[in-house]
Amino acid sequence: xxxAEFVPLSxxxxxxxxxxxxxxxxxxxxxxxxxxxxxxxAISHVVLPGIVAAFLLTGMVSTWPMMLxxxxxxxxxxxxxxxxxxxxxxxxxxxxxxxxxxxxxxxxLLLEMTDTSAVHLDVQxxxxxxxxSLIWLDATGWSSLLDPDALRYLxxxxxxxxxxxxxxxxxIAAIWRPLKISTFDEGFxxxxxxxxxxxxxxxxxxxxxxxxxxFDAVGSIIVIAMFICPPAAARMMTNRLERQIGWSVVxxxxxxxxxxxxxxxxxxxxxxxxxxxxxxMIATVSGLILGITALAGPCRTRSGAPEGA
Amino acid sequence: MxxxxxxxxxxxxxxxxxxxxxxxxVAAGMTGAFLYLRKRAxxxxxxxxxxxxxxxxxxxxxxxxxxxGRALPGLLLGSALSAWxxxxxxxxLVRRTRLAEDAAIGAVLxxxxxxxxxxxxxxxxxxxGKQAGLENFLLGSTAxxxxxxxxxxxxxxxxxxxxIFVLRRPMLEVAFDPEYAAARGVNVDRVDxxxxxxxxxxxxxxLKVVGLILIVALLIIPxxxxxxxxERADRVILIGGLVGGLAGYAGAALSAAEPKxxxxxxxxxxxxxxxxxxxxxxxxRGVLAALIRHLRFQQRVHLRQGLLALAQAQPIYEVRTRRxxxxxxxxxxxxVATEAGRARAxxxxxxxxxxxxxxxxxxxxxxxEFYDGLTDIDTxxxxxxxAEIDARIGAPKGxxx
Amino acid sequence: xxxxxxxxxxxPADDARKDSPLAVRGLTVSYGEKPAVFSVDMTVPKxxxxxxxxxxxxGKSTMLKAVLGIVKPLSGQVEVFGCPLADQRARIAYVPxxxxxxxxxxxxxxDVVLMGLYREVGLLGRLRGAHVDRARSCLDRVGMxxxxxxxxxxxxxxxxxxxxxxxxxxxxxxxxxLDEPFAGVDAATEKAIIAVLKSLKSEGKTVVAVHHDLATVxxxxxxxxxxxxxxxxxxxxxxxxxxxxxxxxxxxRLASTQVDQLSAVLA
Numbered sequence: 001x002x003x004a005e006f007v008p009l010s011x012x013x014x015x016x017x018x019x020x021x022x023x024x025x026x027x028x029x030x031x032x033x034x035x036x037x038x039x040x041x042a043i044s045h046v047v048l049p050g051i052v053a054a055f056l057l058t059g060m061v062s063t064w065p066m067m068l069x070x071x072x073x074x075x076x077x078x079x080x081x082x083x084x085x086x087x088x089x090x091x092x093x094x095x096x097x098x099x100x101x102x103x104x105x106x107x108x109l110l111l112e113m114t115d116t117s118a119v120h121l122d123v124q125x126x127x128x129x130x131x132x133s134l135i136w137l138d139a140t141g142w143s144s145l146l147d148p149d150a151l152r153y154l155x156x157x158x159x160x161x162x163x164x165x166x167x168x169x170x171x172i173a174a175i176w177r178p179l180k181i182s183t184f185d186e187g188f189x190x191x192x193x194x195x196x197x198x199x200x201x202x203x204x205x206x207x208x209x210x211x212x213x214x215f216d217a218v219g220s221i222i223v224i225a226m227f228i229c230p231p232a233a234a235r236m237m238t239n240r241l242e243r244q245i246g247w248s249v250v251x252x253x254x255x256x257x258x259x260x261x262x263x264x265x266x267x268x269x270x271x272x273x274x275x276x277x278x279x280x281m282i283a284t285v286s287g288l289i290l291g292i293t294a295l296a297g298p299c300r301t302r303s304g305a306p307e308g309a
Numbered sequence: 310m311x312x313x314x315x316x317x318x319x320x321x322x323x324x325x326x327x328x329x330x331x332x333x334x335v336a337a338g339m340t341g342a343f344l345y346l347r348k349r350a351x352x353x354x355x356x357x358x359x360x361x362x363x364x365x366x367x368x369x370x371x372x373x374x375x376x377x378g379r380a381l382p383g384l385l386l387g388s389a390l391s392a393w394x395x396x397x398x399x400x401x402l403v404r405r406t407r408l409a410e411d412a413a414i415g416a417v418l419x420x421x422x423x424x425x426x427x428x429x430x431x432x433x434x435x436x437x438g439k440q441a442g443l444e445n446f447l448l449g450s451t452a453x454x455x456x457x458x459x460x461x462x463x464x465x466x467x468x469x470x471x472x473i474f475v476l477r478r479p480m481l482e483v484a485f486d487p488e489y490a491a492a493r494g495v496n497v498d499r500v501d502x503x504x505x506x507x508x509x510x511x512x513x514x515x516l517k518v519v520g521l522i523l524i525v526a527l528l529i530i531p532x533x534x535x536x537x538x539x540e541r542a543d544r545v546i547l548i549g550g551l552v553g554g555l556a557g558y559a560g561a562a563l564s565a566a567e568p569k570x571x572x573x574x575x576x577x578x579x580x581x582x583x584x585x586x587x588x589x590x591x592x593x594r595g596v597l598a599a600l601i602r603h604l605r606f607q608q609r610v611h612l613r614q615g616l617l618a619l620a621q622a623q624p625i626y627e628v629r630t631r632r633x634x635x636x637x638x639x640x641x642x643x644x645v646a647t648e649a650g651r652a653r654a655x656x657x658x659x660x661x662x663x664x665x666x667x668x669x670x671x672x673x674x675x676x677x678e679f680y681d682g683l684t685d686i687d688t689x690x691x692x693x694x695x696a697e698i699d700a701r702i703g704a705p706k707g708x709x710x
Numbered sequence: 711x712x713x714x715x716x717x718x719x720x721x722p723a724d725d726a727r728k729d730s731p732l733a734v735r736g737l738t739v740s741y742g743e744k745p746a747v748f749s750v751d752m753t754v755p756k757x758x759x760x761x762x763x764x765x766x767x768x769g770k771s772t773m774l775k776a777v778l779g780i781v782k783p784l785s786g787q788v789e790v791f792g793c794p795l796a797d798q799r800a801r802i803a804y805v806p807x808x809x810x811x812x813x814x815x816x817x818x819x820x821d822v823v824l825m826g827l828y829r830e831v832g833l834l835g836r837l838r839g840a841h842v843d844r845a846r847s848c849l850d851r852v853g854m855x856x857x858x859x860x861x862x863x864x865x866x867x868x869x870x871x872x873x874x875x876x877x878x879x880x881x882x883x884x885x886x887x888l889d890e891p892f893a894g895v896d897a898a899t900e901k902a903i904i905a906v907l908k909s910l911k912s913e914g915k916t917v918v919a920v921h922h923d924l925a926t927v928x929x930x931x932x933x934x935x936x937x938x939x940x941x942x943x944x945x946x947x948x949x950x951x952x953x954x955x956x957x958x959x960x961x962x963r964l965a966s967t968q969v970d971q972l973s974a975v976l977a
Binding site for chain 2: 736738740749957958
């Protein structure tokens with residue numbers, strides 16, 4: 001791959017995809033261990049109504065109002081799920097199913113009933129994102145990475161996703177200990193004075209931040225897949241939380257890079273003309289990795305824990 | 310216009326679609342109820358998303374064989390096969406690895422969906438794929454639906470209902486208590502499989518009307534709604550079917566009357582409205598009823614604790630207890646018991662003494678089970694028994710009964 | 711006239727409460743519409759080994775959880791060393807029921823024990839060699855030093871319980887609260903745990919345990935608290951652990967043959 005072609009066309013989407021994948025996988029590890037894996041699924045569905053509502057309120061397609069709208073929708077969804085679960089004594093899975101499908105339906109309805117033909121806002125974009133179009137036309141080769149003029153025209157998604165990743169990583173590092181303890185043993189955590197409810201809400205919020213930023217760049221399929229597949233595959237590789245996080249970052253990176261390459265170049269190798277969906281391919285690769293670790297990972301089965309485990 | 314739609318006056322096709330959507334709603338509501346009672350509601354999410362690769366592959370295969378890629382029966386067959394594959398992957402992950410079911414569901418749904426999207430983009434590049442309209446399977450669309458499509462859906466819905474009728478007993482037994490069902494000779498695995506087969510059938514039939522992302526709603530919301538109205542499993546299923554049918558009918562009619570309104574989302578939102586109403590207003594399990602019950606219960610606890618404290622001349626620390634006593638006219642603002650308060654307090658204390666006897670006497674074992682600090686003893690024992698107990702305490706003096 | 715100020719002798723005097731590591735009054739906890747614990751007073755003497763005893767569903771564990779703020783009481787007050795719970799958390803160590811956590815969690819034995827040092831190390835403080843050494847010595851005290859690097863899912867029930875106890879030891883508290891520490895553990899573990907608890911007592915610490923084996927109450931504890939939704943009896947074992955109080959707590963559920971056996975123990 002020559003720099004003249006690679007840097008403007010492939011490097012930015014590859015980096016954006018990788019940052020998005022890691023930003024989702026990090027909180028995904030804890031959601032997985034807390035048996036809340038499907039919160040990621042719920043969040044990614046409600047992003048659409050959030051964005052549509054923000055558009056209707058502000059009347060414009062600009063990034064910040066939409067991201068705020070999506071954040072608000074994600075937090076609202078989590079609160080609603082928790083509320084109806086408690087109020088109606090509904091099991092968590094069913095409560096989730098009620099809320100995220102209804103909110104998604106509301107989003108689609110709003111979208112179809114308002115005139116959004118003038119703006120780029122449709123369901124398909126929300127689902128698959130548009131990773132392939134995030135190119136950097138001002139780059140001429142590797143040297144452009146040092147050229148301030150060219151750097152100014154980087155796709156805005158790249159710095160945004162990079163910042164999101166840093167924020168997510170810093171946040172998890174900051175609440176690492178209380179997060180780990182309250183995930184393992186909530187009762188004990190409370191006796192230490194850890195506000196477990198707050199920690200849980202903070203985790204979901206940071207997951208929502210990652211989901212919303214990633215969604216904007218890569219669509220909701222990657223978001224759901226990256227919340228679950230890399231952490232699940234990582235769990236099969238090790239019995240230690242720190243190493244599990246490390247593996248999940250590795251798997252997320254492989255999924256993003258390999259998925260992007262296969263989507264862009266795979267069809268050409270097979271003699272076809274056009275690339276296929278990068279978002280779909282990244283999810284597919286993450287699934288293959290999960291399949292391999294489920295077949296051969298050293299810690300794939302429950303480790304013969306005795307009764308009561 | 311709306312009235313026309315609700316009364317099926319918008320022409321043959323719209324009527325057919327409304328009937329199809331109603332049957333689909335009933336079938337989805339009832340099937341979902343079994344799933345809900347088995348506590349596996351979200352498995353339907355994995356099944357529905359797994360249909361997408363099948364739709365894409367079926368289209369590619371049909372075109373490759375020289376046929377029309379859009380033929381509905383072929384697409385539905387493909388979707389059923391890939392949903393089956395998704396279900397197998399799900400079962401394998403849960404049984405063979407340490408993943409919990411929720412993680413396995415998320416993994417299967419996202420990966421299968423991703424594969425499906427890849428296939429859709431492949432189809433878009435095929436010459437036959439330009440107007441394939443397969444995207445409609447994501448969110449459903451009844452606009453421009455062929456008459457034969459509507460008939461396929463209606464017949465499919467009826468077939469599912471017939472299958473539910475045949476399988477209802479073993480499915481209920483397994484949902485209620487799988488171990489007991491197994492002990493009685495029911496093949497639990499096979500019944501579970503049949504249940505999943507029904508979910509798959511609902512998904513496949515519903516693809517065209519509500520789409521694969523929202524069919525989950527039609528499987529989950531009606532049964533959750535039904536649960537508010539009854540404590541009986543068989544009625545959850547019937548009411549679930551009713552809610553699903555109502556939502557399907559109202560949604561299809563609304564969308565026929567106002568073509569801008571997409572069918573799938575409006576059906577789901579109809580179901581959600583029914584859910585919200587039930588959550589709030591249902592007697593027994595509804596929020597309003599529970600709130601009233603809880604407030605009453607708290608007052609009872611505080612009053613009883615307060616009365617016992619008054620009777621034993623103990624200080625009352627809780628502000629709320631004091632306020633309640635005062636409001637009931639049992640104590641004055643300074644916390645001193647009134648005439649009525651003293652009488653009630655003495656009675657509470659006497660009841661407590663009687664309970665003490667009941668609880669130490671093995672002869673009253675069954676009655677002692679009811680003790681929780683609040684239950685009045687005369688709701689548990691006969692007046693003769695109470696008199697016998699009072700005789701053991703020593704007759705109460707100066708306490709009005 | 712009933713004056714609020716004139717408390718009678720049934721309620722321990724205020725200074726006795728101030729001295730107590732754990733004083734509870736008017737505690738009511740309810741799950742749904744039925745109180746699990748109703749209007750309970752309890753005063754644990756300093757330096758005692760107190761057993762909380764009662765039949766299944768009598769509110770033993772609920773009582774402990776309410777004391778620790780894990781479940782929210784409907785009414786009542788809890789004082790730890792004469793102060794509200796929030797100010798005294800550092801002086802309490804808690805050993806939950808084994809079944810309350812996910813033993814499939816990806817972590818090692820030593821990591822679980824290090825969780826006991828969380829308050830000391832703080833939110834961002836670094837774990838140093840000294841901390842790890844202390845965690846190891848706590849493991850050593852419960853006979854689990856050889857298992858420090860094992861994944862917790864690979865332990866037997868008794869070993870899991872010992873790890874929980876080691877974590878509590880690492881907290882270096884003044885009041886130890888244990889929820890059914892002997893439930894489902896092997897005989898060797900039971901002996902090891904009771905030895906540790908007795909040595910804690912000899913160091914002047916206070917131990918409160920939910921306990922269900924009536925036959926061992928006399929050997930293990932010096933103070934009992936009998937509960938069956940309401941407080942039945944409370945005091946030194948000799949005074950409060952009698953055939954009468956047991957009959958009241960357990961009602962008819964204590965078969966007469968059991969009563970006979972117990973009176974043999976009690977005699």
